[in-house]
Amino acid sequence: MRPLFLLPAALALIAAAPDSPRVSVETLKEVTKTLSSDSFEGRAPGTPAEEKATAYIVERFKAAGLTPGNHGSWYQNVPLVEITAQNVTPLTFTGGKAPxxxxxxxxxxxxxxxxxPAIAVKDSDVVFVGYGINAPERGWNDYAGIDVKGKTVVILINDPDWQMPGRDGLFEGKAMTYYGRWTYKFEEAARQGAAAAIIVHDTEPAAYGWGVVQSSWSGPVHELDAAGDHMDQSQAIGWIQLDKAKALFASAGKDFGALAEAAKQKGFRAVPLGVKASVSFTNTIRRQASKNVIGVLPGSTAPDDLILYTAHWDHLGRCTPVNGDDICNGALDNASGVAGLVSLAEAQAKAGPAKRSIAFMAVTAEESGLLGSLYYAEHPIYPLSHTVGGVNMDGLNIIGPARDFVITGAGKSELEDLIVPLVAAEGRVIKPEPNPERGGYFRSDHFSFAKLGVPMLDGGSGEDLVKGGEAAGHAATLDYIEHRYHKPQDEYDPNWDWSGAVQDLTLYYQLGRQLADGSAWPNWYPTAEFRAIRDKSRAEAK
Structure with a gap:
């Protein structure tokens, strides 16, 4: 990880750091409680709940003092297509010792x-492709020497070196790279021509249990409504339970554990299993425009330059029931982030116009693969070359103040240099991600902007709580992932402690205000993968 230091631009900004207007705890409570109530039915895009949720956000943006952010409109239409699998047959594997x-x-x-309207994969040869990675810059290709066109590939989740301590492995050790994400694995399988791509679920490297997969994948799937109808993708994509994968390999006369170990080694070659896969289902297809909600506080002297705050308003809607409750309310994820967005809008508006414009955007379809932020990044209302940077919020701290602050994917952008003294001023310290194997940098909306060159900070309270220390903080993280994440139990609790969220939001306010009242253009560090595209866009802007 790149050491943190202060750039001259950062020092100049720190000297001008403004006092922070009070972040309203009442706003945080009220917005979170409202958006995550049962009457909003889990805020799934394309449902009646979307209109209710986006209208409420507009109402709060208006009350905060923002103006419409899209040429007189509060909305940016995001064309989505909803695909719901029905009449799903069992996924069968034949030709082995036993079906x-x-x-x-x-x-x-x-x-x-x-x-x-229909998918049918019939008698498709099955190939185990290890981690399903093709990374020529790392000298790694799990598809080398084999043609998987029309075949079904079985893939391991995460990276080959996910069990290594530290970050020294070829795939950054314990810290997940994008190659470890399920999104990448399906993308690469499609590029290789696979008819079906099946990921083996394993709780530790996936960083969540099977219940999360069930809730997230057994309902409607959304994609951007684009020309070609995504017919370049694999016919079927999905997950299987770990014990079922072991049964499949045993039927094929293979040792799953031994092959999984072999897949961690450089030079691994894909293994045909000698069995055939079949599955079919019909699809209900619905095309509709979802909405990003955007409000702006226009700048006074450099209104074409933009600071951006983002949070996603959507969640899973109705999902796999738990004790008869089928509404995934998404209170922490991410009604709390939208509440933070509204509270920052109130604080920034109360402080008056800055030199540059400040935009606040609640994006859609994050849970479907960052689609709302991706669409904005590819169809920006404000040119990305004039977007200075910003902050993304995906789940606020509701368990009390922390002694530490963690930057997701640290070591990438100069925004980190700007946040260091602000964290120190709160008497806190910056620590490495406690759980880098979860791949948090690739799992929320800041990544859509990063890929196109815009530095976005994604960070927040760590696990070293003032009350209970790291043990209490880590226990709270695990409890949330196991019992509430992407489940109906992610519900508003009036007993939440918002003081840690206020600390973090104060940092977000200060960082945004410094950028908005300054003239700096934070860049990516020279070694960051997004540096070249930022340099190109800024050169074109000048």
Missing amino acids: VSLDFRTDMVISTYRVT
């Missing part, structure tokens, strides 16, 4: 990105 049949939802989940 293996996996039932939908309990043993496997299956879907497609293809916009087509």
